[in-house]
Amino acid sequence: MTVTTSGKAGVRAIGSPVRKADGPALLTGRGRFLDDYSLPGTRHAVVVRSELAHARIVDVDVRAAAASPGVVLVLTGEEAAAHAGPIPHFIEPAARGGRHADVRCLATGKVVYAGEPVAAVVAGTRREAEAAAALVRVEYERLPHVLDADAALEQDAPRLYEEWPDNVILHNHYGTGDVDAALAGADLVVSDTIRISRTTTAPIEPRGYLASWDDLDGTLTVYGSLQNPHQLRWMLATSLGLDETAIRVITARVGGSFGLKMQGHPEETLVCLLSKLTGAPVKWIEDRRECFMAGAREQVHRFTIGAMRDGRIVAVRDRIVANTGAVSAQAGWAMPNMSATTLASGYTVPNVRAELHVVVTNKPPLNAARGFGKDSAHFVMERMVDLVARGLGADPAEVRRKNFIPPDRFPYRTATGLNIDSGDYPGLLDKALRVLDYDALRLRQAELRAAGRHLGIGLAFELTPESADGPGSFVSGFDVTTVRMTMTGGVTVYTGVTSPGGGNDTGIAQIVSDELGVPLSWITVVQGDTERCPSGFGNFSGRSMVVGGGSAALAARDVRAKLAVVGARMLDVPVDEVKVADGRLRATGDGRSVPVPEVAAAVLTRAFAIANDVEPVLEATRAYKPGNIDHVPDERGRIQPYPTYSNCLHAAVVEVDPETGVTKLVDFVMAHDCGVIINPALVEGQAHGAIVMGLGAALSERLTYDADGRLTSDRFKTYLMPRAGDLPTIRLEHQVTPSPFTMYGNKGAGEAGVGGAQAAVANAVEDALAPFGVTVREVPLSPPAVLALIDEARTR
Amino acid sequence: MNRIRLVVNGREREIEVEACKLLVHAVREDVGLTGTHVGCLTGDCGACTVLVDGASVKSCSVLAVQADGAEITTIEGVAGDDELHxxxxxxxxxxxxxxxxxxxxxxxxxxxxxxxxxxxxxxxxxxxxxxxxxxxxxxxxxxxxxxxxxxxxxxxxxxxxxxx
CATH class of the missing domain: 1.10.150.120 ([2Fe-2S]-binding domain)
Incomplete structure (x- = not known):
């Protein structure tokens, strides 16, 4: 097969829509995902899960399971606890002023959610393991459970963790200013409650791990569908009591992740332990039902917003109650923290006070999810802005314009402490309105309304803080890349960031191509292997191009500098009179050139001749730390964990049928600014995916549970993700406001869309149903929910 | 066990499968072509789609024995010998x-x-x-x-x- 990934000679790779480097492998079925790995003698694991939301474990009877055909091992929580300690938290709540709870790979003593792992079966085949798992008898003593976060805050609520005084994992206050005084002086004050339902990430490939313990040399090799191999290695070393250097973690090709595959899941430690105990490689593949347990968001906001008659918003107060489910070692519990911090988004609201209760309940844990809580902030903030516009009788576009941080006031410190690097938010609004033909659309809306049809237009701004750094945690704001050139000019890039499918490997190759001056086709990017890649932090927070790209650029420049010294000698010109491009090193004066591979060979084979006094290593490892991160608390105790802030303006056009409650998406526009774009096609792909994830949350996606806390939306037939036929053509507009704090002025892409799309659709539905006077207080806006809104408005 | 014959991507294969084995698992495990993916096993996501006698079929919703004698095309069989389709x-x-x-x-x-x-x-x-x-x-x-x-x-x- 003949394939090329290279762009045209002489064309800068950065900024070009270069095709994905993994195209040939994926298009022909050669991409190796976790379930495609097979080691000799592999056994298969199935997890036995609690059927109760809250119960004491009285007895686990494994006799029938152990005698079942093909079974190698049945492991209970008590036995697992003898071999493995608690799983360290990705973000330790106690270190953030919250409460700690031990999480183990299998429950001991009691279960705190339906679905919690209580035992594991290892057998020769998956089917044998499933059959045996059904024979494990767990005797429980049922305890009262609580699924709702408000109910869990009650004094007499069932308590999940007996050593805690209540069910609150984190309670915190955010913001500055005198909200009471500002509200007292406001012309308009709106108070309401907004609920964000529990949704999930649901990548098409669920999680999976394959662990292989080597008894002879005491080492562990773990293959996984995951985002953060180095953090996982640390986590496994801690929970299993091994030295980190005895563990190798290899990231398989990842079939989508969206935060789900950040580490901290019990099965990671469990599968490794099962391999150690059986002396065989053990594979566990999550099934779809298990995958649906992971929650992405669930919050209630009770807010008050105050504005002046001219549209200026003067104060926001928000009391947030977030339902994080049971405690997990994953990072999900920390997401609501960002919901509070991201208020009041990109608006110059001087007085903002948020109070946050992150509450544990007997639902399954929240897991990290695209948006990481910022999405919920935008849903609420943008609903609030629309309610202000409605209260003032003003155009929602103009209320936004009135309150946007002006382009000349960056960097701008928000009331909650974020230091926003740069932006042109009115510019985004103009772009979106122009593409929408806003004024004409409003006329059309009026015509349709007169004819009894309900067209709605909803706007939403979205600010996405990206590339986070959490002091003392493995949420790191830097990363590390090695660039290595062989004697024949081939380039391998080993980087600490990973790609769950979005294509940052291609983007990093583009950067190395330009910085090193060699064609893309010479470059291979290696990610996700703790033995091959430098110690880094993987994928989260839109960081991969900011810090993976930045560190790759620095390393490539170092290698190029060495090529330049030796190449200049070969051409007999001063070193500042050569350039490297398209795989040749050229004298800028007379244009004579020498191929890069010849220069590489000279460095490595003529180290005592023409490359004399040059250190003969064609390899560099560099870290890149962007600017604008500041962990020294200011006079109000605020820190600044993000270097850069992508932003966008969404516009949704819907038509609602008040007879059926069906909302049809008619049009969707996103004007987007992620600074300088390395690969526009990949950025657009990320944006489309995030928008559609937000549209799903807005209209159809919701995790549901029965009264006993058992998941009832456990398949794609009951958890309704958008399909191709549900969507309009989504239109994107780019605006480029470079970040002053990153290598190329890029800002991180991939998260923006989830929150903004929810808000834009909610605003559009409320706008469509304005004749009924409805107020949208909840998503998803499924047909029954829309009908209930209309009924409620009619009976009021 | 049941012996079935499949023509997979133009190549004749004879495999032994349990009666309850799904076609997707037979393709992945017995034929050894892992390009076909499992996403849900409930017929909803379509990641396991293959062509059976030219018609697209969610291979998680078909038993392998039902495909006995059929021509199967998987992702590995879409490209020609030296170029992409x-x-x-x-x-x-x-x-x-x-x-x-x-x-x-x-x-x-x-x-x-x-x-x-x-x-x-x-x-x-x-x-x-x-x-x-x-x-x-x-x-x-x-x-x-x-x-x-x-x-x-x-x-x-x-x-x-x-x-x-």
């Missing part, structure tokens, strides 16, 4: 995938559509892939890819089934 090229050029996990289903569904309808309109394309879930792309680039493949195949004058 126009549908594959279009998906690459138009960014019709990100993580690639749903890609086998999308490619085979698209291939089947273009085999029977060389010039599909937008509705037909949407209808064809409405049974396939993608969580990465938002579908826009997938629709574009299929349209692009149809246009190119029409321009080259090759019927779809000979283009490989």
């Amino acid at each position: 126009p549908v594959q090229r279009a998906f690459w050029d138009e960014f019709g995938f990100q993580c690639g996990y749903c890609l086998p289903g999308m490619l085979l569904t698209a291939r089947e559509l273009l085999d029977r309808m060389p010039d599909p309109d937008d509705d037909a394309i949407v209808q064809a892939i409405n049974g396939n879930l993608c969580r990465c792309t938002g579908y826009g680039s997938i629709l574009r890819s299929i349209r692009c493949a149809a246009t190119r195949m029409a321009a080259s004058g090759e019927p779809a089934e000979e283009a490989s």
Whole structure:
């Protein structure tokens, strides 16, 4: 097969829509995902899960399971606890002023959610393991459970963790200013409650791990569908009591992740332990039902917003109650923290006070999810802005314009402490309105309304803080890349960031191509292997191009500098009179050139001749730390964990049928600014995916549970993700406001869309149903929910 | 155990399977072609789509024994010996995938559509892939890819089934 990934000679790779480097492998079925790995003698694991939301474990009877055909091992929580300690938290709540709870790979003593792992079966085949798992008898003593976060805050609520005084994992206050005084002086004050339902990430490939313990040399090799191999290695070393250097973690090709595959899941430690105990490689593949347990968001906001008659918003107060489910070692519990911090988004609201209760309940844990809580902030903030516009009788576009941080006031410190690097938010609004033909659309809306049809237009701004750094945690704001050139000019890039499918490997190759001056086709990017890649932090927070790209650029420049010294000698010109491009090193004066591979060979084979006094290593490892991160608390105790802030303006056009409650998406526009774009096609792909994830949350996606806390939306037939036929053509507009704090002025892409799309659709539905006077207080806006809104408005 | 014969990507295979084995598991484990993916096992996501006697089938919803004697095309059989099928090229050029996990289903569904309808309109394309879930792309680039493949195949004058 003949394939090329290279762009045209002489064309800068950065900024070009270069095709994905993994195209040939994926298009022909050669991409190796976790379930495609097979080691000799592999056994298969199935997890036995609690059927109760809250119960004491009285007895686990494994006799029938152990005698079942093909079974190698049945492991209970008590036995697992003898071999493995608690799983360290990705973000330790106690270190953030919250409460700690031990999480183990299998429950001991009691279960705190339906679905919690209580035992594991290892057998020769998956089917044998499933059959045996059904024979494990767990005797429980049922305890009262609580699924709702408000109910869990009650004094007499069932308590999940007996050593805690209540069910609150984190309670915190955010913001500055005198909200009471500002509200007292406001012309308009709106108070309401907004609920964000529990949704999930649901990548098409669920999680999976394959662990292989080597008894002879005491080492562990773990293959996984995951985002953060180095953090996982640390986590496994801690929970299993091994030295980190005895563990190798290899990231398989990842079939989508969206935060789900950040580490901290019990099965990671469990599968490794099962391999150690059986002396065989053990594979566990999550099934779809298990995958649906992971929650992405669930919050209630009770807010008050105050504005002046001219549209200026003067104060926001928000009391947030977030339902994080049971405690997990994953990072999900920390997401609501960002919901509070991201208020009041990109608006110059001087007085903002948020109070946050992150509450544990007997639902399954929240897991990290695209948006990481910022999405919920935008849903609420943008609903609030629309309610202000409605209260003032003003155009929602103009209320936004009135309150946007002006382009000349960056960097701008928000009331909650974020230091926003740069932006042109009115510019985004103009772009979106122009593409929408806003004024004409409003006329059309009026015509349709007169004819009894309900067209709605909803706007939403979205600010996405990206590339986070959490002091003392493995949420790191830097990363590390090695660039290595062989004697024949081939380039391998080993980087600490990973790609769950979005294509940052291609983007990093583009950067190395330009910085090193060699064609893309010479470059291979290696990610996700703790033995091959430098110690880094993987994928989260839109960081991969900011810090993976930045560190790759620095390393490539170092290698190029060495090529330049030796190449200049070969051409007999001063070193500042050569350039490297398209795989040749050229004298800028007379244009004579020498191929890069010849220069590489000279460095490595003529180290005592023409490359004399040059250190003969064609390899560099560099870290890149962007600017604008500041962990020294200011006079109000605020820190600044993000270097850069992508932003966008969404516009949704819907038509609602008040007879059926069906909302049809008619049009969707996103004007987007992620600074300088390395690969526009990949950025657009990320944006489309995030928008559609937000549209799903807005209209159809919701995790549901029965009264006993058992998941009832456990398949794609009951958890309704958008399909191709549900969507309009989504239109994107780019605006480029470079970040002053990153290598190329890029800002991180991939998260923006989830929150903004929810808000834009909610605003559009409320706008469509304005004749009924409805107020949208909840998503998803499924047909029954829309009908209930209309009924409620009619009976009021 | 049941002995069945399949012609997989043009190559005759004889395998032994339990009566309850799903076609997707037979293709992955017994035939050894792992390009076909499992996403849900409930017939909803379409990641496991293969062609059975030319028709797209969710291979998690069919028993292997039901396919006895059938011709199966998987993602590994879409490309020619030394070049990508126009549908594959279009998906690459138009960014019709990100993580690639749903890609086998999308490619085979698209291939089947273009085999029977060389010039599909937008509705037909949407209808064809409405049974396939993608969580990465938002579908826009997938629709574009299929349209692009149809246009190119029409321009080259090759019927779809000979283009490989």
